[in-house]
Amino acid sequence: MANLPKQVKIVEVGPRDGLQNEKESVPAEIKTELVNRLSGAGFRNIEAAAFVSPKWVPQMATSADVMAAIVRRPGTIYSALTPNMQGFDAALAARADEVVIFGSASEAFSQKNINCSIAESIARFEGVAQAAKQHGLRLRGSISCAFGCPYQGDVAPESVADVVRRMRDLGCDEIDIADTIGVATARQTQTVMERAAREFQIDALAGHFHDTYGQALANIYASLEVGISIYHSSVAGLGGCPYAKGATGNIATEDVLYLMQGLGIETGIDLDIVVDAGQFISQFLGRKSASRAGNALAAKRTS
Amino acid sequence: MANLPKQVKIVEVGPRDGLQNEKESVPAEIKTELVNRLSGAGFRNIEAAAFVSPKWVPQMATSADVMAAIVRRPGTIYSALTPNMQGFDAALAARADEVVIFGSASEAFSQKNINCSIAESIARFEGVAQAAKQHGLRLRGSISCAFGCPYQGDVAPESVADVVRRMRDLGCDEIDIADTIGVATARQTQTVMERAAREFQIDALAGHFHDTYGQALANIYASLEVGISIYHSSVAGLGGCPYAKGATGNIATEDVLYLMQGLGIETGIDLDIVVDAGQFISQFLGRKSASRAGNALAAKRTS
Numbered sequence: 040m041a042n043l044p045k046q047v048k049i050v051e052v053g054p055r056d057g058l059q060n061e062k063e064s065v066p067a068e069i070k071t072e073l074v075n076r077l078s079g080a081g082f083r084n085i086e087a088a089a090f091v092s093p094k095w096v097p098q099m100a101t102s103a104d105v106m107a108a109i110v111r112r113p114g115t116i117y118s119a120l121t122p123n124m125q126g127f128d129a130a131l132a133a134r135a136d137e138v139v140i141f142g143s144a145s146e147a148f149s150q151k152n153i154n155c156s157i158a159e160s161i162a163r164f165e166g167v168a169q170a171a172k173q174h175g176l177r178l179r180g181s182i183s184c185a186f187g188c189p190y191q192g193d194v195a196p197e198s199v200a201d202v203v204r205r206m207r208d209l210g211c212d213e214i215d216i217a218d219t220i221g222v223a224t225a226r227q228t229q230t231v232m233e234r235a236a237r238e239f240q241i242d243a244l245a246g247h248f249h250d251t252y253g254q255a256l257a258n259i260y261a262s263l264e265v266g267i268s269i270y271h272s273s274v275a276g277l278g279g280c281p282y283a284k285g286a287t288g289n290i291a292t293e294d295v296l297y298l299m300q301g302l303g304i305e306t307g308i309d310l311d312i313v314v315d316a317g318q319f320i321s322q323f324l325g326r327k328s329a330s331r332a333g334n335a336l337a338a339k340r341t342s
Numbered sequence: 343m344a345n346l347p348k349q350v351k352i353v354e355v356g357p358r359d360g361l362q363n364e365k366e367s368v369p370a371e372i373k374t375e376l377v378n379r380l381s382g383a384g385f386r387n388i389e390a391a392a393f394v395s396p397k398w399v400p401q402m403a404t405s406a407d408v409m410a411a412i413v414r415r416p417g418t419i420y421s422a423l424t425p426n427m428q429g430f431d432a433a434l435a436a437r438a439d440e441v442v443i444f445g446s447a448s449e450a451f452s453q454k455n456i457n458c459s460i461a462e463s464i465a466r467f468e469g470v471a472q473a474a475k476q477h478g479l480r481l482r483g484s485i486s487c488a489f490g491c492p493y494q495g496d497v498a499p500e501s502v503a504d505v506v507r508r509m510r511d512l513g514c515d516e517i518d519i520a521d522t523i524g525v526a527t528a529r530q531t532q533t534v535m536e537r538a539a540r541e542f543q544i545d546a547l548a549g550h551f552h553d554t555y556g557q558a559l560a561n562i563y564a565s566l567e568v569g570i571s572i573y574h575s576s577v578a579g580l581g582g583c584p585y586a587k588g589a590t591g592n593i594a595t596e597d598v599l600y601l602m603q604g605l606g607i608e609t610g611i612d613l614d615i616v617v618d619a620g621q622f623i624s625q626f627l628g629r630k631s632a633s634r635a636g637n638a639l640a641a642k643r644t645s
Contacts, residue, residue, distance in 0.1 A: 043529075221638070224604025225563045226346075253597030253634035254604070256556055257563040260528045287634045294556030301527025301557070331556035331590045335524070 044268040046305035048084060049295060050215075050245060051077050053320070054105070055086040055120060057277025057289055059098050061324065067101040071108040073320050077274065078112035080312035086271075088119040088133060090126035106133035116177060127167045130176075137177035137213075140164040142206070144199045145188035157198075161205040168209040180206030180214045181247070185231060186223035196234040203238040213243045215271060218258065221251025221287070225261035232265050245269035248290050250276065255290035256298060263302070270295060275317035276329025291330030293317055310336070347571040349608035351387060352598060353518075353548060354380050356623070357408070358389040358423060360580025360592055362401050364627065370404040374411040376623050380577065381415035383615035389574075391422040391436065393429035409436035419480060430470045433479075440480035440516075443467040445509070447502045448491035460501075464508040471512040483509030483517045484550070488534060489526035499537040506541040516546045518574060521561065524554025524590070528564035535568050548572035551593050553579070558593035559601060566605070573598060578620035579632025594633030596620055613639070 054074050058065055074087050087109065088102035102119065111117070111134075119135035121127045130138050142161045143149045149157045171178040185199045199216060206214050216235055223231075228246070235244055246262045246269070248255035259270055273289035296310045314336045321328040328334055357377050361368055377390050390412065391405035405422065414420070414437075422438035424430045433441050445464045446452045452460045474481040488502045502519060509517050519538055526534075531549070538547055549565045549572070551558035562573055576592035599613045617639045624631040631637055 224601055226605055250634055251638045252600045253559055253594065254601060257560040257601065260560040260563060287637070291556065297555050298527050298557060298560065302529055331553055334590070335554045 041264040043263045043302060043304060044266065046307075047263075047268045047270060047299060049082065049292065049299075049306050049308060050084040050086060050118075050269060050271045051082045051274060051292055052086040052247075052271045052289065053077070053273040053275065053277040053292065055089050055099070055118075056271075057273035059089065059096055060279055060288070061098055063324075064098060065323070067104040067108065069320070069323055070101065070105045073274070073316060074105065074109045074117075076312065076316035076319060078110070078115050080316060081306075081308040083114060083307065084116040084118065084137075086118045086120070086139070088117070088130070088135065090119055090129035090133070091122050103129060103133050106135065118179065121167055123163075124166050124170065127170050131170075131174055135176065137179055138167060138171050139179045139181055140167055140206070140209070140211075141181040141183060142202050143183045143188075144202050145184040145191050145194050146198070147191035148184045148188045151190050157202060158205070161202065161209065164209060168211075172210055177212045178210055180209070180211040181217060182206070182214065183217050183219040185216045186218040186227060187220055189220055196231045199231055200234050200238050203235045207239050213245060213269065214239055215245035215247045215269070217247035217271075218249050218255075221249030221255065223248070223258050224254055225257045228258040228261045229265045232262050232267050236266070241266050242268055245271060247271035250287045250290045253287075256294055259290070259295060259298065263304070274313060274330075275321045275333055277320065287329060291317070291328070291333060293330040293333035293336065297332040344567040346566045346605060346607060347569065349571070349610075350566075350602060351572045352385065352595065352602075352609050352611060353387040353389060353421075353572060353574045354385045354577060354595060355389040355550075355574045355592065356380070356577040356580040356595065358392050358402070358421075359574075360576035360578075362392065362399055363582055363591070364401055366627075367401060368626070370407040370411065372623070372626055373404065373408045376577070376619060377408065377412045377420075379615065379619040379622060381413070381418050383619060384609075384611040385418060386610065387419040387421065387440075389421045389423075389442070391420070391433070391438065393422055393432035393436070394425050406432060406436050409438065421482065424470055426466075427469050427473065430473050434473075434477055438479065440482055441470060441474050442482045442484055443470055443509070443512070443514075444484040444486060445505050446486045446491075447505050448487040448494050448497050449501070450494035451487045451491045454493050460505060461508070464505065464512065467512060471514075475513055480515045481513055483512070483514040484520060485509070485517065486520050486522040488519045489521040489530060490523055492523055499534045502534055503537050503541050506538045510542050516548060516572065517542055518548035518550045518572070520550035520574075521552050521558075524552030524558065526551070526561050527557055528560045531561040531564045532568045535565050535570050539569070544569050545571055548574060550574035553590045553593045556590075559597055562593070562598060562601065566607070577616060577633070578624045578636055580623065590632060594620070594631070594636060596633040596636035596639065600635040
């Protein structure tokens, strides 16, 4: 058996990546409460905001309000998505600790979504990257469609490696490799992660898995085996899959924490408090949590 | 990376283990159609019936009707649960290919459920085991609570090994190790499987995982790594968890098949037909399939 990391960082993406696709507007107070509950659980990194055009992502229009209202937990990194300099300036004003830039590993996805090549799309972030360095903000690069693309299908590990290099050269402190449509399986995951680790320090590479085909937790376990020690997850499994209506999106944080507990891997996070946070936001949204561990642990409490 | 098995056997347990806990009676015609659809998909082993007291498990009262009505696919093993000689006689009359006996790896579970020790409970199956041999039926032993127990909590791998030995000594052809309450995580799974494989030929050991905490597929992947090549799963994830209301039960077959496809492991099963079967039974039950891959693949078809 491969040695697994002794500790991992879990990046909670529910408040941003998770809630972003909710059709009904979630009030800033609810988002604030969610973020506070999560930081209270011990997360060292929470994706809390996106400074994007409210025309494109209305749910994120209250990002500045949320960032202003949350209670900052010392040591916790609050991240914000910043598509451009306008977004960066807003993130800076909102006192984000980390800004997130992004690109696709799929040429077809890049062309279809933002009408330019991958290379161009990454180059456009040069200003944001420089500004982040100037202001001492952390810079994270997020690579979508790293394991498959809704338009072109397969994505070569070499394409992922190419985007990793470009983001590294822009000065990224951390890079996450995302299975945007949840199609990856375990060995493919290991292949891509090992390829990426030849371009960037492995302890700053993150896995962002979607559970669309039920594979996310197996992919996380497979990634642990090759030494990946940062994982994204979403409380209560917030966030659907825009490419397959009714399908599952982000892996649920509670399920990931349950795995780490079982493996004896330290996260610094209190699962019980996360279960509460998951119940809180699921009740607000008026639906059952998509976290299996969350639902099982909540059911156990009441039985 | 460990070498994975090149092919695996998937035992479809939906028609019995899956439907058993359904409160509403499912007509024999529906069960028959489900079994036929599954054998049509290529399963070499389907758990189709249980010859148990209809007082205890009313849903299984039509087992003989189902076994009489199904179209037998040559080479497919149709299994039936047989708690005693009466059950065995019924299974024999119904032309079951395999009878399933069972016991718990948890002393507390055994005492609480059947009011006797594990050792006694296994010994009681001696008649069934002998009769199976006499009549040339396959004999499978099923070990519940092998990774945790709703009453005693932890279960030692040594307790599992002890039940494996007892079932082996009764002449079992195959033994499945079941995580009845879905609490196992990946490394624990490997430890228990490796321990069991010291008592019984590894290629006749099966993993039966529940997804209550979202861990089932990671546990299957971890089991593949230690050489386990038989897995139980339930189409559409049929079967809840009686120990945690509202929680998830059996791992969905579609998710397992998707994993195997991704790993290049042969199953002989047509995933598309399984997706159809999952949609068929879910529509009958009037609810969304619990299979993530099943839902994603079905959504993809209609998009």
